[in-house]
Amino acid sequence: MLLIVLCCFSFTSQAQNTTSSDVLKDVLGQLSKHSAVRAAFEQQRKNPALIEPQNSSGQLLFVTGHGMLWQTQKPYQQTLALTGAKTVSIDADGRMQTVRNERGVSQISQMLQSMLAGQIEAVTRQFNVNASGTTGNWTLSFTPKQARVAQVLRSIQLDGGAFLQDIRVDMQDGGQTIIHMTDTRDAGPLSELEKHALGSP
Numbered sequence: 001m002l003l004i005v006l007c008c009f010s011f012t013s014q015a016q017n018t019t020s021s022d023v024l025k026d027v028l029g030q031l032s033k034h035s036a037v038r039a040a041f042e043q044q045r046k047n048p049a050l051i052e053p054q055n056s057s058g059q060l061l062f063v064t065g066h067g068m069l070w071q072t073q074k075p076y077q078q079t080l081a082l083t084g085a086k087t088v089s090i091d092a093d094g095r096m097q098t099v100r101n102e103r104g105v106s107q108i109s110q111m112l113q114s115m116l117a118g119q120i121e122a123v124t125r126q127f128n129v130n131a132s133g134t135t136g137n138w139t140l141s142f143t144p145k146q147a148r149v150a151q152v153l154r155s156i157q158l159d160g161g162a163f164l165q166d167i168r169v170d171m172q173d174g175g176q177t178i179i180h181m182t183d184t185r186d187a188g189p190l191s192e193l194e195k196h197a198l199g200s201p
């Protein structure tokens with residue numbers, strides 16, 4: 001009896017893993033069809049040391065193989081270029097200055113860039129991934145594999161359809177970041193500043 005139960009459990013686990021893996025593969029394949037994407041974003045950050053959450057909004061640009069441009073417009077103006085593990089701040093004249101990332105931010109940035117590029121091996125290298133839903137309405141849940149990252153980062157949840165729509169990041173200290181994206185679309189031609197910031201030809 002025990003053997004039958006174990007066999008059934010094993011089969012069920014394999015079926016669930018296969019389903020999750022298939023959904024992840026389908027989602028990444030769908031996202032990677034768009035080589036350059038623009039969207040508007042609204043971000044809310046909760047810090048356990050602060051009473052009120054911090055809200056901001058702006059525009060983002062992702063270009064496969066080059067990274068992301070994160071342009072905060074309210075309540076202040078700031079442009080950040082995230083390329084690989086590197087983050088730089090860019091002023092109005094295009095001058096760049098390297099920004100030191102908080103712990104865990106580099107891994108999150110690299111994971112998102114890999115995911116939007118459809119690079120499944122890079123996505124799963126540092127995170128355990130559980131995928132559910134369909135390509136029209138999906139959820140991906142990430143937990144870090146590395147102990148040093150898990151010390152600061154609890155989990156990441158992504159939701160979307162044809163494009164990535166929502167990002168939720170939960171930190172071990174109780175901090176939380178929620179990003180909601182709207183008006184997501186293929187980017188079209190890049191400006192000279194965007195090309196310069198992302199090193200795109």
